[in-house]
Amino acid sequence: MYSSETVIGLGTPSVKNKPIEQLVWPEEGLHAIPDWVYTSDDVYAREVERIFQGPTWNFVALEAEIPNSGDYKRSYVGPTPVVVSRAEDGSIHVFENRCAHRGAEFCRHTRGNNTEFVCPYHQWSYDLKGNLQGIPFKRGVNKLGGMPRDFRNEDHGLKKLAVTTRNGVIFASFTHDMEPIEDYLTPEILKDFDAVFNGKKLRILGFYKNELPCNWKMYHENLKDPYHATLLHSFLVVFGLLVAGNRSAMVADSKRGIHGTMASAKSDSLYAAVDADKKKEMRSFHEGMVLKDERFLEYVKEFDSEWSVTMQTIWPNLIVQREMNTLGIRHIVPNGPNSMIMLWTMFGYEDDTEETTRHRLRQGNLMGPSGFLGLEDNEAMKFVQEGVRRSVTDRSVLKLDSENIGTADSLISEAAIRAMYKHYREVMGF
Numbered sequence: 001m002y003s004s005e006t007v008i009g010l011g012t013p014s015v016k017n018k019p020i021e022q023l024v025w026p027e028e029g030l031h032a033i034p035d036w037v038y039t040s041d042d043v044y045a046r047e048v049e050r051i052f053q054g055p056t057w058n059f060v061a062l063e064a065e066i067p068n069s070g071d072y073k074r075s076y077v078g079p080t081p082v083v084v085s086r087a088e089d090g091s092i093h094v095f096e097n098r099c100a101h102r103g104a105e106f107c108r109h110t111r112g113n114n115t116e117f118v119c120p121y122h123q124w125s126y127d128l129k130g131n132l133q134g135i136p137f138k139r140g141v142n143k144l145g146g147m148p149r150d151f152r153n154e155d156h157g158l159k160k161l162a163v164t165t166r167n168g169v170i171f172a173s174f175t176h177d178m179e180p181i182e183d184y185l186t187p188e189i190l191k192d193f194d195a196v197f198n199g200k201k202l203r204i205l206g207f208y209k210n211e212l213p214c215n216w217k218m219y220h221e222n223l224k225d226p227y228h229a230t231l232l233h234s235f236l237v238v239f240g241l242l243v244a245g246n247r248s249a250m251v252a253d254s255k256r257g258i259h260g261t262m263a264s265a266k267s268d269s270l271y272a273a274v275d276a277d278k279k280k281e282m283r284s285f286h287e288g289m290v291l292k293d294e295r296f297l298e299y300v301k302e303f304d305s306e307w308s309v310t311m312q313t314i315w316p317n318l319i320v321q322r323e324m325n326t327l328g329i330r331h332i333v334p335n336g337p338n339s340m341i342m343l344w345t346m347f348g349y350e351d352d353t354e355e356t357t358r359h360r361l362r363q364g365n366l367m368g369p370s371g372f373l374g375l376e377d378n379e380a381m382k383f384v385q386e387g388v389r390r391s392v393t394d395r396s397v398l399k400l401d402s403e404n405i406g407t408a409d410s411l412i413s414e415a416a417i418r419a420m421y422k423h424y425r426e427v428m429g430f
């Protein structure tokens, strides 16, 4: 016996992979999403060019990951490998992880500290700001060979990106005349961003990395989709973190509609009281489950915010997670139309007590690749990718709260997803 995955795995080419000239957005407008946005190689290539390499600020690192001069981190802008480096003068630089000579991805370590970058292939060396400093045998040997007389090192440095920071978070862009990060994020999004990144120094607690067999946009959609939260996530409902009827919000930025904040305030009691009529709508509710360690769900109020949970989607590649006292960022690295890599960094603050750190780590089990909540999203998005790739039907329905595009007053809404696709269609020319 074979499972369906064995017969037609996700490694097989998508059946919905037409040339881009043949792709037309459905007549339903923002009330439908065509499957080809998730499956087309051409669409993916255009996204990389117009979104990730276009006028966007992309997350690359937390400053706490590279606190000292000479510290570096290997990172990504979209699928493009970059290096984030702190120079001798404390300044932060981001450049392509591609030797200017023959194109080798020269930086091979995830993190480290060094005084220069040396390509392993022909030992071209670069300073911490990405400038070419040395070429072996530049003048040849015995007056034979070598570079031409007019070769100037200044013309052959690494490709540099624009860099900006906001309270310890580093963003980079291939566009050098980007608007300030504060304007890019907008005041509505900054409010909750700054509740987490409030200027206190961060302490890195650990990392996760996983591949999701789904299109990168599905991760944004998942966190702009408050509808699924109480339906998919038993844990949220059973333990009162989010029950239909709790105070909550789904905010989209009003400038472009691409960033979002999904926010909620947990029930006061540990175990939720769920009305009989709501139970009928929530098949994931299970009666009588108890936690062995109730410390797991303690919420210590420490943020300048009315919410116990805020999940922020920052276009195009960052999720900021504040799930009660567990803090983390998720860095989306697209990996072709049918796959994405998720890089997680969990953190607290430098002045946390050991007890607070233990609490953050314990509560961190909610999230991560196999977290009590994260697990179910990973599976659901895999199911969607499988569905859209291999079916005859060619679009999905996006009609909840149908007249609304952007911030929603209700959790039973897809208005924030529509706002994202409104912008997406403009940028992509669909």
Ligand SMILES: [Fe+2]
Pocket (backbone or CB within 6 Å): 222, 228, 229, 232, 233, 373, 377
């Ligand atoms: Fe979810």
